Amino acid sequence: MQEKGTISIHTENIFPIIKKFLYSDNEIFLRELVSNAVDAVQKVKRLSSMGQYSGEIGEGRVEVAFDAEKKTITISDNGLGMTADEIKKYINQIAFSGATEFLEKFKDAKDANELIGKFGLGFYSAFMVADTVEINTLSYQEGAAPARWICDGSTEFEISEGDRTERGTDIILHINAESQEFLDKWKLQEILDKYCKFLPIPVKYGTKTESEEDGVDDEGKPKRKEFEVDNIINNTTPIWTKPPSELNDEDYLNFYRELYPMSEDPLFWIHLNVDFPFNLTGVLYFPKVKQDMDLQRNKIKLFSRQVFITDEVKDVVPEFLMLLHGVLDSPDIPLNVSRSFLQADSNVKKINTYVTRKVADKLSELYKNDRKGYEAKWTDIGMFVKYGMISEEKFYDKAKDFALLSNTKKEYFTLNEYREKVQGMQTDKDGTVVYIYATDPAKQDSFIQSAGKKDYDVLVMDSPIDSHFISQLERKLDKTSLKRVDADVADKLIDKDEKISLVLSDEDKDKVKGIFEKAITNSHMKIEVEALSPGEFPVTVTMDEFMRRMKDMAKLGGGMSFYGAMPDSYKVAINGNHKLMDKILKADEGLQAQLAKQAFDLAMLSQGMLTGAELTEFVSRSIELI
Ligand code: ADP
Numbered sequence: 243m244q245e246k247g248t249i250s251i252h253t254e255n256i257f258p259i260i261k262k263f264l265y266s267d268n269e270i271f272l273r274e275l276v277s278n279a280v281d282a283v284q285k286v287k288r289l290s291s292m293g294q295y296s297g298e299i300g301e302g303r304v305e306v307a308f309d310a311e312k313k314t315i316t317i318s319d320n321g322l323g324m325t326a327d328e329i330k331k332y333i334n335q336i337a338f339s340g341a342t343e344f345l346e347k348f349k350d351a352k353d354a355n356e357l358i359g360k361f362g363l364g365f366y367s368a369f370m371v372a373d374t375v376e377i378n379t380l381s382y383q384e385g386a387a388p389a390r391w392i393c394d395g396s397t398e399f400e401i402s403e404g405d406r407t408e409r410g411t412d413i414i415l416h417i418n419a420e421s422q423e424f425l426d427k428w429k430l431q432e433i434l435d436k437y438c439k440f441l442p443i444p445v446k447y448g449t450k451t452e453s454e455e456d457g458v459d460d461e462g463k464p465k466r467k468e469f470e471v472d473n474i475i476n477n478t479t480p481i482w483t484k485p486p487s488e489l490n491d492e493d494y495l496n497f498y499r500e501l502y503p504m505s506e507d508p509l510f511w512i513h514l515n516v517d518f519p520f521n522l523t524g525v526l527y528f529p530k531v532k533q534d535m536d537l538q539r540n541k542i543k544l545f546s547r548q549v550f551i552t553d554e555v556k557d558v559v560p561e562f563l564m565l566l567h568g569v570l571d572s573p574d575i576p577l578n579v580s581r582s583f584l585q586a587d588s589n590v591k592k593i594n595t596y597v598t599r600k601v602a603d604k605l606s607e608l609y610k611n612d613r614k615g616y617e618a619k620w621t622d623i624g625m626f627v628k629y630g631m632i633s634e635e636k637f638y639d640k641a642k643d644f645a646l647l648s649n650t651k652k653e654y655f656t657l658n659e660y661r662e663k664v665q666g667m668q669t670d671k672d673g674t675v676v677y678i679y680a681t682d683p684a685k686q687d688s689f690i691q692s693a694g695k696k697d698y699d700v701l702v703m704d705s706p707i708d709s710h711f712i713s714q715l716e717r718k719l720d721k722t723s724l725k726r727v728d729a730d731v732a733d734k735l736i737d738k739d740e741k742i743s744l745v746l747s748d749e750d751k752d753k754v755k756g757i758f759e760k761a762i763t764n765s766h767m768k769i770e771v772e773a774l775s776p777g778e779f780p781v782t783v784t785m786d787e788f789m790r791r792m793k794d795m796a797k798l799g800g801g802m803s804f805y806g807a808m809p810d811s812y813k814v815a816i817n818g819n820h821k822l823m824d825k826i827l828k829a830d831e832g833l834q835a836q837l838a839k840q841a842f843d844l845a846m847l848s849q850g851m852l853t854g855a856e857l858t859e860f861v862s863r864s865i866e867l868i
């Protein structure tokens with residue numbers, strides 16, 4: 243009994259097209275064939291449990307083997323098998339029911355996934371790597387005859403009686419000349435590890451020839467078994483498939499270590515599990531954020547029924563959570579379609595919203611249940627929370643209750659707590675509460691100390707995201723502005739309309755100004771004699787908050803090139819109430835200049851701004867003075 247036929251497709255030959263256009267992604271043939279095998283095993287199990295099949299089920303099994311001499315890769319399963327009629331129906335016809343459409347679309351297709359999924363070409367992806375494909379199968383149905391199908395990559399196929407005696411299917415690929423790289427145990431191992439590591443049915447992988455061979459090699463040494471045939475490559479019940487109640491911390495940590503060997507342990511994790519209105523399971527981990535954030539992106543792996551699909555989860559999780567690690571598994575994400583389609587997909591949108599909400603809930607729970615522990619992790623968590631608050635309105639609304647601000651004393655406050663704390667001392671004459679922050683507490687120490695003398699609190703805002711977070715807080719919080727601690731002298735940071743009077747006469751004030759102007763030759767230093775507390779430093783160098791922000795933005799390429807092009811300009815605040823002024827006024831001209839220069843250099847020095855020749859000159863002058 244032999245039958246020949248033509249695969250129902252109305253165009254000459256589709257296989258060269260598949261090969262040519264899908265070449266870059268051709269390794270996915272293995273994913274497709276192994277997942278078909280897994281499907282077949284699951285189907286026969288289901289039939290059995292529904293009482294529609296009474297034969298022995300045995301242990302479900304999928305095997306992948308290759309034979310380097312015969313140049314074949316074989317994918318076998320003990321699933322439900324196919325009858326000759328089913329082959330005709332499922333392999334010959336179904337796959338190309340959309341053939342005309344396919345041929346129209348392939349021109350625009352960007353990757354293999356797109357085509358394979360959309361047109362049900364899973365099985366035919368075999369022709370990306372094989373000249374000839376054989377199916378050798380025996381259906382579970384009572385009295386079914388074994389069937390063999392063979393196709394050489396043209397539209398012609400041949401069906402004959404097969405020789406399989408056990409239920410199940412072998413798919414034998416005769417690897418083509420361009421794809422010989424796949425006849426390599428490491429290459430196949432790598433692909434299986436990538437796509438099949440968590441499949442629900444055990445997948446054995448090995449080679450039939452090498453492991454069975456005895457004797458000696460060319461050099462007379464005994465030939466070694468390269469690797470075992472029954473090497474199971476997958477974990478069939480990865481943790482995301484289990485109920486959280488069955489898992490402990492160690493399970494989650496072990497799974498993390500399995501996914502990301504060599505990584506530091508994560509801070510905490512979220513187990514996702516929904517089945518309505520979409521299906522989604524997964525575990526998302528919060529990693530310790532590293533300096534090189536780009537290396538940490540795209541670490542979430544997306545699965546569909548335990549088959550790995552991609553680690554590009556853009557759109558499925560919001561941008562601000564792209565640094566998370568872990569897995570998501572959903573049969574409801576259209577995994578095989580292009581980017582633009584994914585963005586518009588309603589399930590993808592719902593999943594994105596769900597993930598955002600779950601993350602917010604988890605953070606809120608951590609904050610409520612263990613505030614101390616939460617504070618200890620804040621440096622890492624803060625990255626995500628701040629990014630989320632900046633980029634997602636909905637997340638801001640939730641996070642405003644558990645976002646923390648920390649000050650130079652390493653105390654932590656929620657937004658509300660902080661306002662309570664500072665509004666007494668830090669409200670200006672117009673009723674605006676001024677939050678003061680340091681971006682580099684070590685460098686800005688003298689300013690922090692001066693602010694402390696006025697009973698002002700100083701926040702630490704030293705992460706790369708903080709400049710954006712500051713703007714967001716100003717937008718969101720009522721009557722609030724933020725000022726860097728060195729934006730002005732402490733007495734003027736918050737304008738409370740409290741006048742300190744100047745002990746210098748107008749005449750002396752002008753004299754002092756003149757002396758400093760002569761001593762400080764740098765034209766970007768604007769000299770002002772101000773009435774400050776006598777305990778303040780005689781000279782302080784500051785940069786206006788607005789000007790500094792604009793310049794910072796220009797540095798980041800934020801389109802503020804006008805400010806970027808401007809030279810740095812500073813205010814040199816001379817404390818007219820400091821007793822040094824008296825000394826300067828009484829000194830002779832030479833000493834006047836020296837004292838003014840010295841006081842200015844000390845201010846520069848305390849801010850880490852004194853460098854190079856100026857620093858050397860300062861040191862020489864200091865030696866002279868002592
Ligand atoms: P899909 O898996 O999306 O249905 P495929 O092209 O991968 O599309 O497979 C087409 C059909 O061929 C399957 O639906 C199934 O009926 C049949 N099939 C493929 N591989 C096997 C197998 N190993 N055992 C039994 N049936 C199979």
Ligand code: MG
Pocket residue numbers: 274277278364365
């Ligand atoms: Mg398939």
